[in-house]
Amino acid sequence: MSASAIREILKITQQPDIISFAGGLPAPELFPVEDVRRATDNVLTKYGPAALQYSTTEGHPPLRQWIGSRAGIPAANVQIVTGSQQALDLLGKILISEGDTVLVEAPTYLGALQSFQPYGPNYVQMPTDDGGIDLDALEKILKTTPAKLLYAVPNFQNPTGRTLNAERRRRLVELTGQYGVLVIEDDPYGQLRFTGEAAPSLYELGLEYAGDVDSSHIIYCSSFSKTLVPGLRDAWVQAAAPIISKLVQAKQGADLHTPTLNQMIVTELLDDVLPRQIETVKKAYGERAGIMLGHIKQQFPGGVEYTTPEGGMFLWVTLPQGLDSTQMLVRALTRNVAYVPGSPFFALGGGENTLRLSYSSATPEQIETGIKALGETIREAMD
Amino acid sequence: MSASAIREILKITQQPDIISFAGGLPAPELFPVEDVRRATDNVLTKYGPAALQYSTTEGHPPLRQWIGSRAGIPAANVQIVTGSQQALDLLGKILISEGDTVLVEAPTYLGALQSFQPYGPNYVQMPTDDGGIDLDALEKILKTTPAKLLYAVPNFQNPTGRTLNAERRRRLVELTGQYGVLVIEDDPYGQLRFTGEAAPSLYELGLEYAGDVDSSHIIYCSSFSKTLVPGLRDAWVQAAAPIISKLVQAKQGADLHTPTLNQMIVTELLDDVLPRQIETVKKAYGERAGIMLGHIKQQFPGGVEYTTPEGGMFLWVTLPQGLDSTQMLVRALTRNVAYVPGSPFFALGGGENTLRLSYSSATPEQIETGIKALGETIREAMD
Incomplete structure (x- = not known):
């Protein structure tokens, strides 16, 4: 899947009923x-x-x-x-x-x-x-x-x-x-x-x-x-x-x-504004990352690995070998949750069982609902 | 002379005592x-x-x-x-x-x-x-x-x-x-x-x-x-x-x-603003072009050719064969007037005896003084 294919998916994920962890958008409600x-x-x-x-x-x-x-x-x-x-x-x-x-x-x-x-x-x-x-x-x-x-x-x-x-x-x-x-x-x-x-x-x-x-x-x-x-x-x-x-x-x-x-x-x-914004954004992303990691711990089945970021906007999920996150995306979308498959991030291919989640612009409720839906999607794919 | 050499000259021509016909800047006093x-x-x-x-x-x-x-x-x-x-x-x-x-x-x-x-x-x-x-x-x-x-x-x-x-x-x-x-x-x-x-x-x-x-x-x-x-x-x-x-x-x-x-x-x-601006800018540039052409007619010696634009920001001067507008630029700068030599505008070289004048951001007084100085520079170079 190419970068432009990802762009097309991101367009779908802009539909209001989809909880999207796919985008890399900074949280707009924090903008000054x-x-x-x-x-x-x-x-x-x-x-x-x-x-x-x-x-x-x-x-x-x-x-x-x-x-x-x-x-x-x-x-x-x-x-x-x-x-x-x-x-x-x-x-x-x-x-x-x-x-x-x-x-x-x-x-x-x-x-x-x-x-x-x-x-x-x-x-x-x-x-x-x-x-x-x-x-x-x-x-x-x-x-x-x-x-x-x-x-x-x-x-x-x-x-x-x-x-x-x-x-x-x-x-x-x-x-x-x-x-x-x-x-x-x-x-x-x-x-x-x-x-x-x-x-x-x-x-x-x-x-x-x-x-x-x-x-x-x-x-x-x-x-x-x-x-x-x-x-x-x-x-x-x-x-x-x-x-x-x-x-x-x-x-x-x-x-x-x-x-x-x-x-x-x-x-x-x-x-004046930049130092204040950095504090505001850091605090918000830290909370959101914590909430997402908490729900992942509860909701994702054993055998799924994930990173624990110390900053920024993203975390990375590795599914058990043999699972394909691109194929799984369609199933995830039917459960109203989106992510970006990991494979396009590899210059020479690979990482078919990986995916990227962004927590930067999601509310605690969206994170809870979305991670639950993603956990179900992964369980279903593992069956 | 390369594009970057021209940039360096344009820096010199930003000195306040230089009348510059070199830049291609729109008239800032007309900005909305x-x-x-x-x-x-x-x-x-x-x-x-x-x-x-x-x-x-x-x-x-x-x-x-x-x-x-x-x-x-x-x-x-x-x-x-x-x-x-x-x-x-x-x-x-x-x-x-x-x-x-x-x-x-x-x-x-x-x-x-x-x-x-x-x-x-x-x-x-x-x-x-x-x-x-x-x-x-x-x-x-x-x-x-x-x-x-x-x-x-x-x-x-x-x-x-x-x-x-x-x-x-x-x-x-x-x-x-x-x-x-x-x-x-x-x-x-x-x-x-x-x-x-x-x-x-x-x-x-x-x-x-x-x-x-x-x-x-x-x-x-x-x-x-x-x-x-x-x-x-x-x-x-x-x-x-x-x-x-x-x-x-x-x-x-x-x-x-x-x-x-x-x-x-x-x-x-x-x-609202765009159509009004177009009228304002057209009128101003038309006047400035007219004034510049008038002074060129009076001040430039015979044998110098120039274009008569119907719009835009520039006109083009062709000096008699054998004159080099790049060499002449130093003399022009000592008379506090600047232009861009024509040669760099030719992909494969040529046009050593040409130069570009911009009238878009000059006042009538600057045009009069500058064109007079440029006429003297050309006469001197022709001697």
């Missing part, structure tokens, strides 16, 4: 609508027509400044993009030539596969477990395969909800450094940790490893989509100057610049 | 700032969090509906994009394979060359004159060269300000139809005609020629950037269903969707 209204008003007063004019490809300077200073790097090493998805497209465009080996987690973020695909990568899958990428397996791959790029979502990964542990992060940065592999660290969820302790980002470790921001082999992508709102499409990349300079050129050809007004609105919300 | 404020307010009240949530890749349905009905086609044949520049990037991605022949006007829009470049086109230049593309020359090219794509800006072209005449439009649609060449009609300025009579678009003629919206070989791109405001980045593509379907996939990988809020703001402005 009134703050966006006020911020827009302020921005139009402060900047006037300049808020609606063309602007620089690199991005709104105060926004780049803020991101840079938070990361301890110059604003010059920050490129604003139209959603993290654009970061992946542009990085694919400037870094991947036909046939280049690209290392991806198994499973990995589907949207990254979609962004990279037009540039003709040769995917190699890195096995993963509850601690993230299996570094011994990675080292074996690197010994035999000259790879160009490694793509990873180290925090609360989409689709598994797993986090790469601190020890493995250091080893990953060192290994890729030694073997001359560029790393794209995709981190949309990092700020949404609701339990456990944060590990340093690959990017931070990469700065230590390289000793200098412009020699680092780690490229960091993050976004305001999951912390503030997704509909403004504001995200960014942190990278060494030579990569930023290619990104600027690619972005100029791709959409000239990210909408001016949107960047100014986000900038207006950074100091 | 208060209308955008009101529209944002309405949208946030009407849609609430949905205005800030992820939305469909195809675009906001009411906006697609409006565009479709104005063009007399179903909304399904309309794809919303993040600025026309994204249309060019995505069309390049889905239509151009390494080595495909792409026919472009000589000169052509620089941004299109930049968008197509990563996909490895083999450019063939179509000669142009004051009536637009030379159709006899095009027919000769088509007889010997199997081309995949033709890219043209038929109305008030960037950079020349020239318009493809009605008779040639029919012949272009027929010729490309016969030879199986897809056409991208890039039309950001079409609504900004301040004199003369509008010719039918290639897209309209393509519908007649094909007899059916889903068989047409003409792909039409336009934008709200020049009629409303550019900073929201809202534009669209009209095309046959098989092309739209590939565009949707490519756009999903490129940025998921155009910002939700921005599409809703534009939709809010369609009935």
